[in-house]
Amino acid sequence: MFLQRSAIAVARRAAVAPALRRSLATTAVRRDAVPDASKIKGIHEVKTSADLLGPGTPAGQVPSDVEQSTGLERLEILGKMEGVDVFDMRPLDASRRGTVSNPIPVRSAGVEQFAGCTGYPADSHNVIWLTMTRERPLERCPECGSVYKMEYVGPQDDHHGHDHHHGFEEPKSFADLVKPEYY
Template sequence: MFLQRSAVAIARRAAVAPALRRSIATSAVRRNAGVPDAPKFKTLKEIKTEEDLIGPGTPPGQVPTDLEQSTGLERLEILGKTEGIDVFDMRPLDASRKGTLDNPIMVRSAGEEQFAGCTGYPADSHNVLWLRMTRDRPVERCPECGSVYKMEYVGPQDDHHDHHHHGWQEPKTMADFVKPEYW
């Protein structure tokens, strides 16, 4: 009985083994054979409107790349990386010195407001305190360590709409009562 089972098992292995070898064999296949050339993507300089940040998609039956399927800010970031530009500038702020009123730590912003996290000087000397800077009030001082941050606006200069919200005023703080010459 034992010999019958082992003989059958050996016969099965022998019949299956050549099929396995053939199925794993490689063959040269041209990638994207019969597919027209890939679409040309716009560069960062060619992007003028939000419609330029919508990807072309991919033809049915193909797996899209990140560049083909991304839209909006993600597409802007990927296009920037292909050109070697860090669009969102995610480097940490300068923590090698303490910002002063004469020499503040500069924070770049393309929007109306920017938040910056201060960890103190020397670095990590206190918990993170988030400071809010706006175009109207670009300078902020950390209440814990006294380091000064200043927002440098790098966005479009003329955006054709009112910067002030109708009827909304920024809440009063103690900074509103400080003499301007102390800023």
């Protein structure tokens, strides 16, 4: 009885094992595949959003990120290929406490920017997210008192950033009742 059970188990393993070995052994990996550099534009050649479409790959090939990415992702990849940090992902200056006369600068290309304050000295409190806008560029952390200032680096004639023509009004809060000189 014991021999019958072990013989059946060995037969099952033998039937399954060659299929597993064969399927893993036939997997091919192309390590020498390099995208054609003549099809790929550099970050300095990007002028319009149409330039942020990848060239794609021929049928039957697996595309790389450089070949298939589009939009902002493609802009970031092209920047990294040339050593440019497109989105300025460096951490904010945490070596000092920002004051109203000398705030910690936060660069932004949009109409508003979020910044996470971890306190001074660094990591002295949990992250508190602060929102700065073009109309109200200074923001003070309620926990440690550090002041941050948004420096707008986007296009100056951007008419899409104004919320007034859409009828949007920022919600009223206690922060709106604080005098601007106390910011």
